[in-house]
Amino acid sequence: MNRLIDHALRAFLARTYGPDLARFVADETDVLRALPELPVVEFATAGLSRAANYVSKPTSEMFEDLGAWMTRIEPIRRLLRFSGRDFHDFLLRLEELPGRSHLVLPRLGVPALTIKAEDRSVWLIMADPDPAWQHLLMGIVRSMADDYGALCVISVEAAGIRVDVCDDQFAEGRRFMLQEAAVAGALS
Known part of the structure; x- marks a missing residue:
């Protein structure tokens, strides 16, 4: 599980702050990756705390940015949008x-x-x-x-x-369809 979280944290940090920060945090958390029993939240907090220190930002804001970043991953966005009209x-x-x-x-x-x-x-x-x-x-x-x-x-x-x-209708929301355009075209 920590390998999956580690991969997600690296991708988030690299895309949001650049590959140098992602490498720095990866180097710093190598020891933690070897501990499979370390709870997911503690593992993520350790990595994001190091990143937050590096960019002088509160760890709470790093978690908030991670949550926002996750919704830009289209499969996650689609699952979340499917939750409500x-x-x-x-x-x-x-x-x-x-x-x-x-x-x-x-x-x-x-x-x-x-x-x-x-x-x-x-x-x-x-x-x-x-x-x-x-x-x-x-x-x-x-x-x-x-x-x-x-x-x-x-x-x-x-x-x-x-x-x-x-x-709840302040601006035009992003377009959402139950099936992606490529899938919809293939099914027609």
């Missing part, structure tokens, strides 16, 4: 994220989420709050708001993330 629906279905993640990566350990909706606010509450997961999820939500064309304010408060949706 609009941004509000997407937020309400995030409760299913841990189960869906478990189907693909059983050892990832995405914390359980409870969703509470109040008027234009949606709370994403974690059973066991973890700052790494909170900020990663915050990055995913921020990026998906852009993808749907929604304007919102996102903040971490106590055990959860509060999303205040100001306008």
Whole structure:
């Protein structure tokens, strides 16, 4: 599992900050890769903390940037967009994220989420709050708001993330179809 996370971290750092930072972090975390029992979150936190120190950025922001970067990977974006017809629906279905993640990566350990909706606010509450997961999820939500064309304010408060949706049709969202154009053409 840590090899997969290591690969994702290297790709994120190389594409976002350049290959030099990715190599620096890879060299620094070689010892950690040899420890298969190290939990995924601790492994990722160690690598992102080194990268954050290198670029003088808080580790929480690195996790948020990682979450946003993940949504630009088209298969992940498509799975997330499949979760809801609009941004509000997407937020309400995030409760299913841990189960869906478990189907693909059983050892990832995405914390359980409870969703509470109040008027234009949606709370994403974690059973066991973890700052790494909170900020990663915050990055995913921020990026998906852009993808749907929604304007919102996102903040971490106590055990959860509060999303205040100001306008769910603020801008034109990215185009989304259930099947990619190449696949759709081949099926016609």
